[in-house]
Amino acid sequence: MDNTGFAGNEGTGVRSDARVSIQLLKSGGIQIDLKSKVKTLFGKQIIRLAEEIIHFFDIQHARMDIVDAGALDFVLAARMEAAIKQVVSSEKEFLLPQPEENKNGTLKDKFRFSRLYLPGNSPKLMINAGIHQPNGLILDLEDAVAPDKKYEARFLVRNALRSLRFNGAERMVRINQGEAGLKDLDFVVPHHVNLILIPKCESAEDVITVNERIQQLRKQHQTEHQVWLMPIIESALGVIKAYEIASACEQVAALAIGLEDYTADLGTQRTNEGNESFFARSMVVNSAKAAHIQAIDSVFSDVSDMEALAENVKRSKNLGFDGMGCIHPRQIKVIHENFAPEPKEIEKARKIVEAFEIAQKEGLGVVSLGSKMIDPPVVKRAMRTVELAKSMGKI
Amino acid sequence: MKKYDKLVTNAAGRKVPTIINGEEHIPFKGVGKYKPSGRKHATSIASCVDYPEDGNKVIPDLKEALIKAGLKDEMTISTHHHFRNGDLIANQIFDIAHELGIKNLRWFPSASFPCHEHLIPYLEDGTIHHIEGSMNGALGKYCSQGKMDGLGILRSHGGRYQAVQDGEVKIDIAVIGAPTADPFGNANGVNGEAACGLLGFALADSEYAEKVIVVTDNLVPFPAIPWQIQGNYVDYVVKVDKVGIPEKIISGTTQITKSPDRLLIAEMTAQFCEATGLIYDGFSYQAGAGGTSLSIGIYFSEILKKNNWKARFIRAGSNKYPVQMLEEGLADYILDGQTFDLDGVRSMRENPNHVWTSPFTSYNYHGKGNFASMVDVVILGATEVDINFNANVVTHSDGYLLHGIGGWQNTLFGKTTILPIPLFRDRIPVIRDEVTTLCAPGEMIDVIVTERGIAINPLRADLIEKAKESGLPVKTIQELKEEAEFICGVPEKPKLGDEIVAVIKWVDGTVLDSVYKVLE
Numbered sequence: 043m044d045n046t047g048f049a050g051n052e053g054t055g056v057r058s059d060a061r062v063s064i065q066l067l068k069s070g071g072i073q074i075d076l077k078s079k080v081k082t083l084f085g086k087q088i089i090r091l092a093e094e095i096i097h098f099f100d101i102q103h104a105r106m107d108i109v110d111a112g113a114l115d116f117v118l119a120a121r122m123e124a125a126i127k128q129v130v131s132s133e134k135e136f137l138l139p140q141p142e143e144n145k146n147g148t149l150k151d152k153f154r155f156s157r158l159y160l161p162g163n164s165p166k167l168m169i170n171a172g173i174h175q176p177n178g179l180i181l182d183l184e185d186a187v188a189p190d191k192k193y194e195a196r197f198l199v200r201n202a203l204r205s206l207r208f209n210g211a212e213r214m215v216r217i218n219q220g221e222a223g224l225k226d227l228d229f230v231v232p233h234h235v236n237l238i239l240i241p242k243c244e245s246a247e248d249v250i251t252v253n254e255r256i257q258q259l260r261k262q263h264q265t266e267h268q269v270w271l272m273p274i275i276e277s278a279l280g281v282i283k284a285y286e287i288a289s290a291c292e293q294v295a296a297l298a299i300g301l302e303d304y305t306a307d308l309g310t311q312r313t314n315e316g317n318e319s320f321f322a323r324s325m326v327v328n329s330a331k332a333a334h335i336q337a338i339d340s341v342f343s344d345v346s347d348m349e350a351l352a353e354n355v356k357r358s359k360n361l362g363f364d365g366m367g368c369i370h371p372r373q374i375k376v377i378h379e380n381f382a383p384e385p386k387e388i389e390k391a392r393k394i395v396e397a398f399e400i401a402q403k404e405g406l407g408v409v410s411l412g413s414k415m416i417d418p419p420v421v422k423r424a425m426r427t428v429e430l431a432k433s434m435g436k437i
Numbered sequence: 438m439k440k441y442d443k444l445v446t447n448a449a450g451r452k453v454p455t456i457i458n459g460e461e462h463i464p465f466k467g468v469g470k471y472k473p474s475g476r477k478h479a480t481s482i483a484s485c486v487d488y489p490e491d492g493n494k495v496i497p498d499l500k501e502a503l504i505k506a507g508l509k510d511e512m513t514i515s516t517h518h519h520f521r522n523g524d525l526i527a528n529q530i531f532d533i534a535h536e537l538g539i540k541n542l543r544w545f546p547s548a549s550f551p552c553h554e555h556l557i558p559y560l561e562d563g564t565i566h567h568i569e570g571s572m573n574g575a576l577g578k579y580c581s582q583g584k585m586d587g588l589g590i591l592r593s594h595g596g597r598y599q600a601v602q603d604g605e606v607k608i609d610i611a612v613i614g615a616p617t618a619d620p621f622g623n624a625n626g627v628n629g630e631a632a633c634g635l636l637g638f639a640l641a642d643s644e645y646a647e648k649v650i651v652v653t654d655n656l657v658p659f660p661a662i663p664w665q666i667q668g669n670y671v672d673y674v675v676k677v678d679k680v681g682i683p684e685k686i687i688s689g690t691t692q693i694t695k696s697p698d699r700l701l702i703a704e705m706t707a708q709f710c711e712a713t714g715l716i717y718d719g720f721s722y723q724a725g726a727g728g729t730s731l732s733i734g735i736y737f738s739e740i741l742k743k744n745n746w747k748a749r750f751i752r753a754g755s756n757k758y759p760v761q762m763l764e765e766g767l768a769d770y771i772l773d774g775q776t777f778d779l780d781g782v783r784s785m786r787e788n789p790n791h792v793w794t795s796p797f798t799s800y801n802y803h804g805k806g807n808f809a810s811m812v813d814v815v816i817l818g819a820t821e822v823d824i825n826f827n828a829n830v831v832t833h834s835d836g837y838l839l840h841g842i843g844g845w846q847n848t849l850f851g852k853t854t855i856l857p858i859p860l861f862r863d864r865i866p867v868i869r870d871e872v873t874t875l876c877a878p879g880e881m882i883d884v885i886v887t888e889r890g891i892a893i894n895p896l897r898a899d900l901i902e903k904a905k906e907s908g909l910p911v912k913t914i915q916e917l918k919e920e921a922e923f924i925c926g927v928p929e930k931p932k933l934g935d936e937i938v939a940v941i942k943w944v945d946g947t948v949l950d951s952v953y954k955v956l957e
Binding site for chain 1: 697698700701834835836862863864865888889908924925926928929931932
């Protein structure tokens with residue numbers, strides 16, 4: 043082990059974050075130096091937190107330097123712990139209390155129109171993400187975190203899962219590929235994550251490995267709620283294996299496609315029209331529906347063009363997707379509005395549900411609307427449309 | 438001379454001095470309660486026979502003009518902030534005063550900017566005794582640390598006009614920087630290299646100062662049209678190479694915000710105004726030049742367009758966005774108090790419906806009415822608001838002077854005042870138990886819009902009722918405060934001493950609150 047450790051960020055443009063470094067000493071007790079733009083109002087609390095963490099890890103002599111840019115406690119604690127664990131070997135975790143609102147489970151078929159990606163090592167973007175009301179918030183440990191920041195990001199993501207206000211959004215984490223991803227699970231599964239995104243899936247095995255690790259951790263930590271899986275197809279091989287992946291295990295709730303990597307794998311360019319990915323998208327939708335799970339479309343990367351986004355969402359909905367990713371909060375509203383059922387759709391669904399209710403009351407085995415017979419899957423879909431319209435205030 | 442003396446508790450419950458820099462001041466009595474009687478202050482009688490018949494008042498340089506104007510110890514020198522951070526005049530005046538060995542001047546700017554940090558050595562060596570005007574940045578810090586010889590006095594733009602009219606501040610020499618002037622002293626802000634729009638902040642000074650010097654870098658033959666400042670009030674005209682740095686004159690935020698959080702606040706503000714019927718065909722509003730305010734303007738124009746409505750007038754701080762609304766026919770008039778970009782300057786120069794105003798027309802307490810109270814919706818910022826809706830705009834939560842009052846207090850008299858503000862900034866909650874410095878009594882603030890909910894002043898039962906069916910997240914201010922503290926933690930109180938370093942005036946000239954020394 044080194045005798046100095048550090049974590050976090052400082053400098054111009056850094057906000058809501060802190061840079062913490064620690065150096066173990068032979069003697070002299072604990073020295074803490076704090077530079078903070080909120081020192082007048084929060085200085086004492088920050089020092090108290092540092093002392094508590096240092097004490098928690100049984101450190102007797104050390105110097106800790108904190109350069110703070112208005113970080114919240116959960117961020118400070120993550121930075122301090124990540125720095126300390128570079129100089130002290132410990133299995134212990136310093137955990138702040140987790141409010142009840144961050145302990146709930148979610149249903150497998152919860153609406154997942156929008157899921158907002160948040161870089162796992164950027165607290166500034168996390169703090170207000172929930173107020174934009176996406177269906178899900180993804181704390182991303184994979185592509186959005188630089189390789190040398192992967193270590194400290196795990197502590198931050200763990201603490202964010204516990205402390206962040208999600209405002210009702212599903213708590214999601216995208217883990218890394220392979221071994222690193224399995225290690226990521228240790229940091230998130232015990233802390234009530236709702237859904238894990240598995241990147242670059244190419245086989246059922248990829249999913250099963252992750253799921254087994256999750257079930258093992260759930261048992262070990264006696265977590266009550268199910269952790270759902272959303273494998274992401276990002277390669278030509280993944281597309282071919284889509285159904286196998288979608289049906290890998292009961293915990294797979296949705297199948298997503300990532301078009302940036304997929305088009306690169308094909309050796310082509312991604313376009314707004316998306317002809318190059320039509321096959322892949324259709325494969326993903328078809329495989330997901332065959333496995334009775336949701337199909338989720340890729341993110342739309344031009345964050346300034348809301349009209350193109352709206353077009354894209356409409357295309358996506360028509361292809362059969364149930365939702366898509368987003369990388370900017372302003373995209374959420376556009377995605378919701380365009381995935382939402384249209385008035386005609388709602389009206390039709392309402393009539394079907396009414397017919398179903400009448401048939402039930404009268405003890406009829408068959409539901410009919412006018413002269414048409416209605417099949418059970420159509421009834422089910424209509425009920426979902428009505429439920430959705432209600433939840434969006436459209437009825 | 439003591440900086441201050443005879444503390445009393447005013448009607449807002451704040452402890453304030455009644456003797457400030459040796460002069461008597463009246464404590465705040467309540468909104469609309471103080472109405473002085475008697476006659477306004479006036480300058481000494483001048484006679485035209487004492488001025489050149491050919492109208493040529495040009496003096497070779499500023500130093501000579503100041504000497505001719507009788508510059509001496511303890512005088513009050515006024516300047517104006519229409520060049521904002523690109524001002525080159527104020528610093529020169531005190532360079533000259535320092536060179537002449539003059540002491541204990543009172544500087545009476547309409548606002549100060551970071552470029553005036555240059556004056557700190559003159560505060561230290563006694564050239565300047567104290568500042569009556571906004572103090573930001575380094576000057577704010579200097580004052581907050583209790584280093585100024587006298588007590589600072591902060592006034593609103595309207596309050597500054599009132600103080601001049603009341604003779605509370607007798608200006609000995611006013612120096613007016615002008616983008617264009619003629620030798621007689623007529624001046625305007627719409628033409629010239631340093632075009633800044635209008636010169637309204639200097640209007641009171643031109644009328645009430647004993648001596649008036651106009652400084653310009655664009656001297657044109659008589660007449661300089663339009664004459665926003667009339668040469669009939671002017672004693673001397675000085676031609677210099679440069680009055681201001683054009684790229685720094687245009688220093689206001691001229692872009693709409695890109696921050697999704699601020700856009701959300703802007704959108705919620707517009708939705709609130711729409712849902713509660715505050716926007717209607719022929720309505721009027723005032724919004725500043727900050728990123729959030731500009732975005733609210735964009736949302737307002739969408740609502741107007743959708744309904745085929747237009748605004749009767751926009752009160753501004755103008756820049757390209759209100760100008761665009763004017764040009765697209767979404768507003769009949771812009772009544773402009775200061776201009777923040779070149780589109781604003783161009784529009785004011787070319788469009789008769791883009792009208793320059795002054796603190797007299799807009800805010801004057803001793804006018805027979807003013808525009809402020811006619812505006813339907815006023816959008817303002819604040820550094821802090823407390824659970825009684827009292828608001829602070831001058832000090833940061835750590836106690837340091839940070840902003841001037843500007844027109845902020847004056848515009849509060851609009852029909853509905855809305856503060857769109859983030860619930861916390863860098864972990865510091867905006868809603869507090871008690872504001873550090875009181876700049877607006879709670880009865881003046883109607884609505885607070887944050888990204889996490891909207892709080893309506895209980896005094897506005899009408900708005901509370903109308904917002905019920907809006908689907909907007911209306912909460913109590915207490916709930917918002919608790920939410921901020923849940924996220925950020927409960928902040929400590931700033932470390933302030935007992936010593937007062939500045940006072941905040943209300944629009945009527947009474948003393949509303951004291952600003953205390955910050956202890957390190």
